[in-house]
Amino acid sequence: MENDMLEILNNVSNKKCNVDNAIKKISNITFKENIVSNDKIQYAKKIKIYINVIDDKKDGKRLKINLPAISLKFLKRVGMFGIKIASKYSKNDNKNSNQNEHIKNMSFNDLENIKYVFDALVMLPPFEIINVDSNDAKVHIYTC
Incomplete structure (x- = not known):
């Protein structure tokens, strides 16, 4: 043609x-x-965390943390719940006074912005969020 x-x-x-x-x-x-393919676009549903660190306290042995994939929706709900509980029941100690004040002063808009971040991660295809490779440590956080 x-x-x-x-x-x-x-x-x-x-x-x-x-x-x-x-x-x-x-x-x-x-x-x-124009033929639109019937292949569905894969969206991110989970977040995966992989950490590999050389621990000097244990004679240079490697410490590997390979967490299972965690649902982004679940993480959003638990995170929002944790922030609400922290803002309600945080103690006023002098050690973390700045953090406590910040948590208590979080407005509804701040919580909505955090929700938007997780909603945006769900609408995007899988990608790598953090990739740190050094001699002592490897940290990979990615959506899948």
């Missing part, structure tokens, strides 16, 4: 065919519609 169109246009430019015949030939060409 595309080759036919190019051939007709080349014939017109080389004066092998007049414009009226070219228009008739082009109108007879059947064009395929």
Whole structure:
């Protein structure tokens, strides 16, 4: 189809065919519609955390933490619940006074913004959020 169109246009430019015949030939060409594939787009549903650290306290042995994939919706709900509980029941001690004040002063809009972050992660295809590779540690956090 595309080759036919190019051939007709080349014939017109080389004066092998007049414009009226070219228009008739082009109108007879059947064009395929854009076919949307039936393959579903894969969206991120879970978050996966992998940590591999060399621990100097244990004579340089490797410490591997490979957490199972956690549902983003579950993580959002638990996180929101934890923030609400922390803002309600945080103690006023001098050690973490700045953190406690920040948690208590969180507004409804701040909580909504946190929800939007998780909602955005669910709407995107899987991607790597954090990738740290060094001599002492490897940290990979990605959605899947």
